[in-house]
Amino acid sequence: MKKSIFLYLPLLLAVLACTGNPDRFEQAGRQPDIYPDYIGVTVPSTIAPLNFDIDGAEKVIAFVEGADGKTVKTSGKSANFPVKAWHRLLDASRGGTVKVTACGKFDGKWKRFDPFEIHVSEDAIDFGIAYRLIAPGYQSFSHIGIYERDLSSFDEVCLIGGRNFDGCVNCHSFNRTRPEFFSLHVRGERGATFIMKDGKTAAYDMKTDSTLAACVYPSWHPDGRFIAYSTNINRQGFHQRPDKVLEVYDLKSDLQVYDTEKNVLITSPEVKVDGVNENMPAFSADGRAIYFTSCTEQEIPRNVTEVRYNLCRVDFNPETGDIGHKVDTLVFAEATGKSVSFPKPSYDGRWIMYQLADYGCFGAWHHESDLWLLDLQTGETRPLDGVNSDDAESAHSWSSNSRWFVFGSRRDDGLHTRAYICHIDADGVCAKPFMLPQKSPRDYYDSSFRSYNVPEFVAGKVDFNGVDAVRLYNSDNRTKVGFRWSDSSL
């Protein structure tokens, strides 16, 4: 009893701080309006402090009480928790909840809000995420780069980009979060595809006489030998209605697989069909199939709203790199007047998460774009209600244990994509997602005019030398690749 009194003493003091003087602290009778909205979210125990602001508050006092009864206190302009104490508290609360009590000072008067909970999952999360930061613009780009963020802190490192670099970096991909396998496409005068494998980085000219264009959307094969790419000729169009801005569409696209050992691109007539655009490949968890999207070519831009992609699957032979002959349609979205993009199979082989929009292949600019989940065991597909918002959800990716996914959403202000992380259990039940924590979230997000583009988990620090990569980019040193058709006997 004595022990428990001592254990609860800090909390008692904390509550007294908010309640001790009735003249000073008025009961709000509700939970606070905080930014970002962390009320009721589920987080990994290693996540960086969920610092927050209370809307309209001049000052904030907040206490977090862990499952073991210990508390962490913060006060100031916003709730800015000490990192080490926060981690200790969350570590002790794994599998349980922490309770946050917040008080805000408004017009010189303090209000105490009802406490809210944050659930701490037992499922671990990867080291960090990597993403592109880019202004959500049109054709031009200026300050652009690929960044890596440690999820347990606020440390962000630029892998490539910045003022010393003129290229447009995009379409980055790691092999199932393994940072030692990195593919990156760079557009620009000296455009190239960078592939880092076994600690070596090379710049490739992926255009061959037999293929459409350079390699664009990548997906690593689990064993690291192959990378499936789409090759696209894409364009942008600019809407005139106030509720729409931009349309990204493909004039043509095909699929191909790059064999990193034999330095050759492989494709087959089944994924390079005239009159059909194949796009956004993703290897299955066992590496024996490729999921991709496919649509009938339309007259563009006149029929851009008629472009609807279905979710398809084709076999793949990981011993030879050959592509199968039979293409299955898993989600016939066209029939429901919808369009699938960015299919991403979970690494445990159970699910495929994809985006569904009214049309097109680039959901980030579609307010109606939502995340959907296909159960590969039952074939059932459903929207991720509770995860989706009224604005665009896009560019999701799985954690290495398939218990978390990170995705981009424009729900914050309707234009700038922010990264959100969400827990998903073995049955596909999703918790409330939370926005990527920042040290001073309101200041940071208010002053950030760049979008988090294609956030992807990384299991460890990415050992990519951006300076050397820029040098390589500025040189004429490009590795040409060969081409072959897939073996027809597969």
Next chain:
Amino acid sequence: MERISLKKTLFPGLFPGLFALAIFLFFRLAYPYHVYNQEQFQLFQFTWRYFVETLAVPGGFADWCGRFLTQFFYYSAAGSLILALLIAAIQAVTAKLAGNLSPLGYALTFIPPVILLIFFCDADAMPCTLVAVLLSLLCALVVIRIRPSFLRNCIAVVATALLYFLLGPLSVLFIVACSVRERKLLPGLLMAAVFALCVACLHKTMGYPYYRLLYGINYYRFHHHLPAWPWIAAAAEGLILAVSPMLKRQSKAWEGSAAFAAVMVSGALGIFLSYDDEMETYLKYDFLTRRFQWNAILAEALKDNPQKPFEMASVNLALVKTGNAHRMFDFYQNGPDGLLPPYTNDYIHPLIPSEAYFQLGMINSCQRYTFEAQELIPDFQKSARAYKRLAETNLVNGNHKVAGKYLKTLEKTLFYRGWARTRMALCGNDAAVDADPGYGYLRSVRLHDHDFLFNRQAMETMLGYLVQENPDNHMALEYLLAWNLLDKNLKGFVRFCPFEGYPGGVPRCYQEAFLLDFADTAQSLDNVPAFIDPAVVDSFNLFMREHGGGTPPETLARQFGNTYWFYYFYRLGV
């Protein structure tokens, strides 16, 4: 004592004063729009984050100071004064560093600032160059006074590294100035080694190519094309400091006066050759468009007779905004490009068309052109002007949160704070935006029902939708008619022009276009509609006789140069 005769017989500071005054008058009277333009493409914020981000680049402190000063270029007089004082101060500090110079030596100290003045005839020269030179020299002035020499040399070596990072490679002037004063080889060599080490380290750690680390990251807006002027000025500065001990021998007053005159005449010649009249004219129309000075645009156009599409886009916008669209052929028209110019991939030119799209109610196109222009600012800065416009397009489109972000940033600036606060009052309140005369009108005339992807080849269709959805959008109608006229699409023009009941009667140029189309299909001009003035018919007959009779265009232009017929048959266009 000749130095006194040159510098002190009238009063001290006469020559630097006159020099500063000349620079001020040059920028204020001959180059004001270049001064305004500098301020347009930056967004100086009074925030710690902005300071740290700017400082994180070699030469960042000089850049921050340059940007701080550039915000005052919002007023051309202030900008001219700042440039004049910076350039004149460089001369004064050079003279101070060089010590007791002869009149001839003193006159030579004007060479580096004159070269820098020539550099600033370029719209992309950055004021941080001046700051870097001035602060390097000032630091040298301080350090050379430190005693004892060991301490002085130690500080100089440490300062070399610090100054490289704060001011960029022009801090080499600090090394030159200190070394000359020291008159010993070792300290100079040590400082040079530290300088080289800084360059090598930053190349290795930050990945900047050597040419940028040696030229300066922020001295010029572009980094592909780098003018040599800053380094010619630095070389001249270094040379003068290096030979300054030799310039202390006495010389005659007339030698100094002659040298001063020679420097000034050479400088004037250099400025004359570098003066970018074409850009200054463009920037004038850009400035007047931005400030909505429609009558001033027309007054200037009557003087300048502009012929370039972007300038004509400004003139045509002013004509429509002042209700003078019918006067468009009083000016040189160069086709549809002079009405709504095609998108260009640079940071300056999309801004005039973006204004036209904004006024027309094509808010998304305006937003695109503005956003793209800002993204294309070569040194990655943002633009207060673009932020203002993007806040407005988002307010009109009802994207209040995005508008609020732009406005919050503008609230951190000196000259846009007030404007941003007034707009912030509208943010989040659709009723208030609707009630605002400007934004409410734009909301009422923008497209609601039709959606399509912008296609310049289908401009007639896009403008047609604007008119169709809101017949009160008189500006859209004028643009639709003007587009067809300039495109020489008479059928399109006749289809859309509301001849019957045109307020105040059908303008003469519209009658001219109608007649041209009418004559193409009708047997005779006897039964032209009543809205055609008989005098116009007579004039048309005369024109066609002369045109058919082979009268040279130059002769024809005297009588018919301002008619649509002349444009149709003799001007550029389709």
